[in-house]
Amino acid sequence: MAEYPIYIMGKRAGRLCAQKQGLYTLFTARACGTEPVFLQVYGGGKSAPLGRLLPRGGELFLSRRMTRNDMRCWPENIEYAGDRNPAGEKRSQALDSPPQEAGKTKTDEKDRVWYAQRNGVLLCPGEGLIALPAALRDKRGVLSRIRVINGKEYLVFRR
Numbered sequence: 001m002a003e004y005p006i007y008i009m010g011k012r013a014g015r016l017c018a019q020k021q022g023l024y025t026l027f028t029a030r031a032c033g034t035e036p037v038f039l040q041v042y043g044g045g046k047s048a049p050l051g052r053l054l055p056r057g058g059e060l061f062l063s064r065r066m067t068r069n070d071m072r073c074w075p076e077n078i079e080y081a082g083d084r085n086p087a088g089e090k091r092s093q094a095l096d097s098p099p100q101e102a103g104k105t106k107t108d109e110k111d112r113v114w115y116a117q118r119n120g121v122l123l124c125p126g127e128g129l130i131a132l133p134a135a136l137r138d139k140r141g142v143l144s145r146i147r148v149i150n151g152k153e154y155l156v157f158r159r
Helices: 140-145
Strands: 002-008 011-021 024-031 037-043 046-056 059-067 080-082 104-106 113-116 122-124 129-133 146-149 152-158
Touching (some): 002 024, 011 059, 140 146
Parallel strands (some): 002 080
Antiparallel strands (some): 002 011, 011 024, 024 059, 037 046, 037 080, 046 059, 113 122, 129 152, 146 152
């Protein structure tokens, strides 16, 4: 089992454990705090999302099982996990938060401000929304989630 430190707001707040379980890797994270935190892993100048630490039993907790395919774009060697980059490494622009102003667009729907990402995903951090391009053949099952933003169809979810 491997252990890595977790940094929240630049301070060491807990630990991330990674354990092989057959074809899966089980990640278990525990940290101090009461507010949910989006956790990323860092290493070798790269970063990748792991999931959200949620309050449980007086601390923050996350448990996630992942396949090798789920982790194909991850850093080769994990150095630490955190809500942002405490060690000053350069992160990829696609994972930076808040998104850059260059991709800022407005919609007709309640004048929400959407930020375009490199992969075509739109983020609305003010309302905690994410919009994925809706290139689906059969849209009957998701009609309630489809919104037209700047003339394109997107599936909109809460983050």
